[in-house]
Ligand SMILES: Cc1ncc(C[n+]2csc(CCOP(=O)(O)OP(=O)(O)O)c2C)c(N)n1
């Protein structure tokens with residue numbers, strides 16, 4: 001497996017000590033510069049057609065439009081909370097588009113961009129944040145697991161799923177998403193040990209967006225995260241998470257390696273959470289606005305747009321049509337949210353067990369009778 | 380000396396006082412330093428006491444509690460914040476197998492004066508894991524003490540008493556009531572931490588609650604009074620150990636008892652209380668002890684939480700049923 005270098009030497013013992021939160025390390029895999037210039041990387045040749053490039057741009061733009069609309073809906077009181085993916089579109093779309101249909105993705109709570117690539121209806125994702133549902137979509141049909149809010153828990157699920165694939169001789173892989181903060185959890189470290197021990201076909205895709213709510217990456221790791229993989233015994237690679245092409249190439253290579261029996265890979269997608277942690281958060285309390293300004297220069301969508309324009313792969317009409325499609329999507333999301341029916345109260349009893357228990361059936365009846373007694377009052 | 384404070388601010392001031400009084404007090408938790416905690420309970424404390432005493436920890440709850448054990452062995456008094464009730468479980472192993480048992484294992488040679496602060500309960504319109512009531516798991520664990528505050532004054536004094544206590548204390552904060560206001564007299568002599576308290580006198584039915592449900596019980600008592608029914612409301616305040624003498628006194632007079640909590644009824648605190656009240660006050664009881672609580676289901680999506688959580692009407696319904704016996 002030459003495509004994925006295994007680096008053990010410590011390039012930056014205290015990450016960010018001299019250049020806080022800035023990429024530019026020699027290890028960073030990049031195929032598209034922040035200015036939109038296509039560059040080659042010896043280990044990651046990428047063959048994409050013009051149509052695929054336009055498709056990636058469309059994904060990025062639509063996912064961002066969805067995110068903007070959801071944030072607005074939350075502000076207007078239509079959602080309880082929203083976890084924005086602003087700034088992480090390329091990391092998510094690149095990883096999502098690297099998946100084969102039979103691969104299984106295990107998201108956190110922020111992977112709306114991956115959900116998009118798996119064909120999950122944005123309204124199903126919205127339903128969680130509106131408090132209508134705890135699950136939202138069919139994880140099997142979409143090959144996209146349900147969101148997991150407890151930090152890191154899904155990395156073990158992905159590893160076990162991969163062990164199942166391995167037993168079945170399936171030529172598929174699992175892709176586990178996690179954040180930089182999550183790498184501190186014991187369970188995440190256990191997942192990496194299990195994955196390594198059993199050479200499970202799982203790829204750990206860590207979006208290092210530099211923060212776990214208010215806590216900067218320096219609090220979680222004294223070495224660049226991708227270097228941790230070496231200690232577990234599998235390759236680690238750091239990719240420019242704002243470069244959709246590099247993310248696509250690196251994730252494709254890692255998934256291919258997993259499928260062909262070479263075991264796990266840890267991908268650190270180096271990116272930045274451009275918004276608040278969630279709509280409940282106030283980042284002005286813990287980070288400088290200048291940091292955001294610097295990262296705006298690395299905007300994942302702007303760089304692909306620059307590339308497509310400069311090369312003539314897309315013209316003004318194309319961008320206008322994507323904008324129009326975005327507005328239609330936003331309108332559909334808005335209307336669908338406002339019209340989303342509230343769940344029936346009895347639903348809370350109906351799926352707790354595969355085989356209903358007599359006691360819970362009794363509580364359900366009691367619940368129905370209790371609420372019916374109020375209806376009687378109103379007549 | 381008397382100020383009107385929210386529960387959140389009272390906790391903040393109580394923590395500050397505890398840190399001033401004892402240099403060994405160390406606060407640990409996710410986002411508690413620079414941010415001041417997601418509920419701002421530790422707001423300003425890192426600025427004033429420094430990063431060594433208000434520690435923004437790595438994102439690892441087992442780590443927070445496990446290292447607290449070691450710090451306690453070195454004579455520190457760790458005060459651990461768990462960001463939300465649903466995220467205590469990665470630390471559950473450390474709490475149950477270590478924090479709770481070390482005093483007994485060491486025959487008292489290793490005291491564990493650790494406080495585990497947990498914002499608990501629902502009613503804030505949150506996504507999954509942010510609305511749980513896990514108190515029974517802890518109350519069922521010998522070696523832990525468990526309290527739940529319901530007023531700013533109890534918050535202010537209670538957090539200081541919990542920190543000063545020689546045993547590990549799970550300190551439950553009613554997150555949906557963080558913004559409720561009340562008088563705090565910092566010159567007063569506080570009630571003991573491990574005691575219950577009659578918060579409204581009455582003759583017909585004894586209603587027991589703790590944490591966020593105390594307000595609900597008081598509202599129910601208010602509504603019942605309009606219909607000529609007199610409810611006695613007791614704030615249990617301490618869940619482990621239970622302080623039931625005031626409850627027994629009350630039930631001997633009223634003959635009726637309703638226990639209210641957000642946690643599911645099955646094997647919840649109400650079950651233990653019903654058993655003890657029945658054992659102790661059997662001949663005074665006019666009705667079985669009734670329980671009002673969450674259903675035996677996972678905490679529902681927030682659109683359904685109003686129907687899941689006990690409210691004034693469900694308390695009154697139980698009161699009616701009790702009086703109907
Ligand atoms: C076990 C657990 N502890 C705490 C939380 C509360 N929490 C939610 S998100 C978060 C930060 C996660 O940071 P990171 O892993 O970097 O992911 P990001 O949110 O940046 O995408 C925390 C502490 C949680 N969800 N689960």
Ligand SMILES: [Mg+2]
Pocket residue numbers: 179180181207208209210211212213
């Ligand atoms: Mg992060």
